[in-house]
Amino acid sequence: MRSLTILTLAIGLAAIAPAQAAEHENKETPLTYPETKTVDVVDEQFGEYISDPYRWLENDVREDAEVADWVKAQNAVTDAYLETLPGRDALAQSMEELFDYDDLGNPVEAGGKYFYERKSGGQNQAVLYVRDGAEGEERALIDPAGWSDDGATALAGWKPSGDGSLLAYAVQDGGSDWRTLKVLDVKTGEVRADTVEWAKFTDLVWMPQNFGFLYSRFPEPEEGEAFQSLNENHAVYLHLIGTDQEKDTKVYATPDQPELNHVADLTSDKEWVVITSSSGTDDRYEITLVKVDAPKLETRKLVSGFENDWRLIDGAGDTLYFVTNKDAPRLRVVKTDLSADQPEFTELVAESDAVVDGAMIVGNRLVVSYLVDAKSQLSVFDLDGEALGTLDLPGPGQVGSLSGSMKSDEGFFTFQSFNRPTTVFRYEPSSEPTVWAAPSLPFDPDTVEVSQRFYESKDGTKIPMFLVHMKGQDLSEGAPTMLYGYGGFNISVLPQYKPAWMAWIKAGGVFASANLRGGGEYGKEWHDGGRLQNKQNVFDDFIAAGEYLLTMGITSQNGLAIEGRSNGGLLVGAVMNQRPDLFTAGHAAVGVMDMLRFDRFTAGRYWVDDYGYPNKEQDFRTQLAYSPYHNIEDGIDYPALIVSTADTDDRVVPGHSFKYTARLQALDTGDKPHIIRIETRAGHGSGKPTDKVIEEYSDIYAFLAHATGLELDQ
Template sequence: MPELKYPMTEKQNVVDEQFGVKVADPYRWLEDDVRVNPKVAQWVEQQNAVADSYLDSLPGRDILASRMEKLFDYERFGLPRKAGKYYFYTRNDGLQNQSVLYVREGLDGEGRELINPNGWAADGATALDGWVPSKDGKKLIYTIQDGGSDWRTIKILDVETGQDSSDEIKWMKFANVDWVDEDGFVYSRFPQPEEGAAFQSLNLNHQVYYHKLGTDQSEDRLIYATPEKPELNHSAELTHDGRYMLITSSSGTDEKYELTIIDMQNPNWTPTKLVSGFDYEWQLIDGMGSKLYFVTNKNAPKLKVVSVDVSAKKPEFTDLIAERAETLTRAQIVGDKMILSYMEDAKSLAEIYDLAGKKTGEVNLNEVGTASGFSGKPGDSETFYAFSSFTQPGAIYRFDTASNETQLFAKPDLAFNPADYMTSQVFYPSKDGTKIPMFIVHKKDLDLSQGAPTLLYGYGGFNISLTPGYSATRMAWLQSGGVYAQANLRGGGEYGKAWHDGGRLLNKQNVFDDFAAAGEYLIANGISAQGKLAIEGRSNGGLLVGASLNQRPDLFAAGHAAVGVMDMLRFDRFTAGRYWVDDYGVPAKEEDFKNLLTYSPYHNIKNGVKYPAAIVSTADTDDRVVPGHSFKYIAALQAADTGDAPKIIRIESRAGHGSGKPTDKLIEEYSDIYAFLAHHTGLTIEDDAEEAKDMDNQEQGK
């Protein structure tokens, strides 16, 4: 391996004092945008040169890249969406950088390419983000994401001709788009940022607008805004019949919303408050006439279904389907039925109810995995859903709520046999005795007599649940003889509000304890072994990895912190960071400040302690978790005396927080990262003999 010589990173005398505590921040200059400050750009170039030199020397990296390419190379479909006589769906032939949008007339019609984003950018990093057909299917709103940024551009397409109109909407972020009528749509946007501040400035003054087709954005009609509360976000949607517009307002990442309703039959579109106070979660299911249906956690931590007649003088919510032991994640009206998606120990259930709240059946999912979709509308009994597991990419099914019949719509042909792998679920005790669920995946014939190199993944925050799902890059790790473990840490949404509350704010340390306990379980039970355990996490999970490497450097052999939140004292000063105070707390409040300082990765690096090998990854255009977090953290880690194991950073260009990343960049990135983790956990990456064996098994299975 090449000798690692880290770039000398300039230290500046920057010290902040809060609540009597002096906190040094010598690398604050690395917070500057790489596109604005040439000094930061030069530092990025130097760090990438060191990382590239090291990664280029890793054994098995090219084999991993080849393995991932084969694993990505299968035809895959997105969930179809019906509008008028048309069905819209995405398709990727395997190695396309971006999936292509197709349309067909009738379910059995021939697909026609409608939008192909693969020619939009030479590097493949401009993506088709979202799309919404009009009710008759003749027009399509679609949104464009460039270079991984959270900013979106809205365009309009004529489905018959495939031609774009002249309409273009800028500065949309963190919102949905919905048709109001055949002449226009509603969307939310922020004001245009000042020059040079688009990728770092705080996002304030979200507003809801109506855009009339064929007009300039400057003429759009302002529907709803709260200038007296610039921190609020607003997202608008319409009931399927177009009768009511619902505006959901939020102040952070917590599912605590205010609801404002507009009767669209009133030409003034006068907003009326339906729910005041940011106290509970409200998900609109749909409306039938003046009766609206919602999922809520009001007096139901694991959620329930309620209804309300908004035409009443004093609308009141009525319980329809009560809370139960499993966590309710979503509900949709399809035909004259309601499909409820539940989560039981991080696995999917799907049940069918009538509109009076009586259970009438269920969707048979057959195995442990994740079901998603079930979108539909009243009066049409047809819906589609996807089902995936750790070893099976998403197969698409058509389900009819009138007949309860399921039909396969699309199932991919694979370069391996899923039957060769096994998934188990265990429940292990955390530091305080709380039982934490964890999935463990590996080859059925894997030799565990000495413990195997294991990749432990976690998140633990923002009420986000980690459920079984397929990853081509992760499958390359499994094919190579590694174990994959996924822990459902507190802070997530797997068991409702109490589980989320148990891992945030002053309880955040529970998340790190849960993760460490997962590692201890894997080693104690012979699944992994000392020196063979790597950890990985993204975003809030990157924070998890950074904090875990600081707190338990003895436990792990290697860590990958991706696009992590690493400076817990300044996260709320950039782009979307201000929303995260719901989970992390407010750095300007003394109690929160002192708590954040106990685990902030940037501030808790232990000088003189031997650290595991660490690879940090981020992107120069990440405007969700700005790359300055990762820059400052790796600079501090490299400057400290933490032993000889490498501490490097991989900085991608024109790739943001993760979404929209082209296939070739994913293969390049994860062959680097998993080769790094394999090398430092003792996983030997063999040649393609294993894939040939898998292909033989697959052929025999057919």
């Protein structure tokens, strides 16, 4: 069956649809949507006249009272509809139970102390703990619970100083990408007076002797523009402990190239600062070095040209180790000697069929994380590149958060899968990994079956897809199925545990995750195959996944829901337009919906590496062909759709979702509900408190369950 052509699939679907259509089809009373005003805005681009009647909805909801009123009216309709759905409370209760576990983070050792995050069931935000020694008694160091009344202020990054006496940390408020940086005395718990504002897209790097730390920031935005204006002129600064931010030293910037971002790292021996510069999202970097003990922190260019991916692993003295895709589309490991007049890169671990996903050095061992058909594998090498074998993992899943040091014989990594929350493993070169911390699970993972299938896309490309459902579940007549996808920015969608997904599965639904082109699962070729002029491949891959699920009888007729976030929200909007007959319902979360204006707001300009430039004709015509906002068709019955966004999303501004929903509601798109759920004091996703996540996804999955016929316990 896997070799069926798309033509055969289409014929098969046409043949079975009349007989099975009666199995489930909700008849909805059409909703009355708020009337949305239109404005006379028409742009001319390359001879095309583009109407944009909802341009006014791009305005910041916090600054424009008319947009705020529209949001209030839309939420009123959405809330009233959601109140009618059966099983919403049961879903919320299930999610509460499934969130009742310890969500763990990798420990970081500094000065004999171990720092780590843990979020236990019922907590809205993770708490930072510290132990004196690996087996010492833990104590809470930072608990964000008291930072805001609604739990929407989060700990968003931290780094202990080399001796573990101080901790720099980032505060995120309301889901925004902006960060406020502070410093804490680890022994006393006192928060020092140091405060840094307008940090964004930053790491924290302590300099030796704790005299200060490096961070990245943008200039302070104009009044009222913090959540809308383009992010430009990123720079690396040095903050000296005990001084005001106004005295911070600009270490590295490129005023002649304001579009570049710069993020600092430091080798474990604290000899070299390594600054990675990027112009977009395409993993093409320049590398600039700063010798820590050099006067005035002079910079030195190591890699120029923005041609390849370069990821620092670590360094010892003048030898630095990197993962790169230079001359290796599936990546390899190289090293360089900085003492040479013209440093060159020497191959340490050659490219293979598997894709390098990350690496760490622990003492005298190099541990490389590979992707093999979207599943992780850990291989070990010595520092001369000789292969020493692979490490045992609990099963098919995702390895993440590799953290090791050439100065230590101890490293850590995490592992998770669709049916297993994060477990933290400790690795020593002399032995197999051991469990450092594991959650007490709210369910038996062995009762959940995880399998992988491969199906053919429109052009014959084989696409992997994971299927997750309760073990022993009778699928002879199919089951309501949620299909998830992303397909972009070289991001690999790997097995991961999400309580909301598990609630759908435990209710009797099937969960499917397709590894679409545009991601990084098979290296640069896979990414290139789904971006720019190849973006349609992503939509074809997703549509083919839906056809496969129906033809194979995995999903029930009228039982296929789709979900995607951000670039995945764009995916949902695009395929809803292209194949409204195929899907029963959809959830488009924080999506990029207007492909002709995405580059005008906040971080949108970075995305041109994947989407292209709207002001270049070839890119414009490609974008216009699939832009969700511009391709909604009048007179076509659309699936049930819930759009979700948030007022403080300064990654994908909510105007994308506002405009898309307004047009979908204004045109004749059928009687099924097309609603939008707009969260307050929430952003693109990170930092969202647990209670808001449960409330949001019990609403959304009750909507999808009702549309697809998934029966929820009352």
